[in-house]
Amino acid sequence: MLGVEIVLHRQYYLLCCLKNSLLICVVGQLFEMTLYLLNQWKNQPGGAQNASAFLLALKSEHSSMREKELIIEVLDDWDVLTPTWFEVADYLSVIEGLHEDEHFKQRYLAALLASKVAFCLGDYNGA
Known part of the structure; x- marks a missing residue:
């Protein structure tokens, strides 16, 4: 090539x-x-690592809602979240914003993901 x-x-x-x-x-x-x-990314040897590209896509105005829904679906899997939660935590406000968007079809899944990240951070009341 x-x-x-x-x-x-x-x-x-x-x-x-x-x-x-x-x-x-x-x-x-x-x-x-x-x-x-x-x-x-999810199925690579050693599992999911370095979620930064997908997290940036969540924040980007150029990413479609469907792309963001896919990313939320994948990140919500404990097998993906366990090795990446510390990166995802930096985007907690973005994920919470998706939950608050009534046009976002996976808004309740975004809330669940935010809750899981809060749990990983030790914020058991916020989870």
């Missing part, structure tokens, strides 16, 4: 690479890419 370029535009991505003098381009939805990356 000689070169790879990813172009992001709204809800779509264009991935182009040059291989053996052949230009290969793939167009897809960012949602599909997020789902793929979440699954790869």
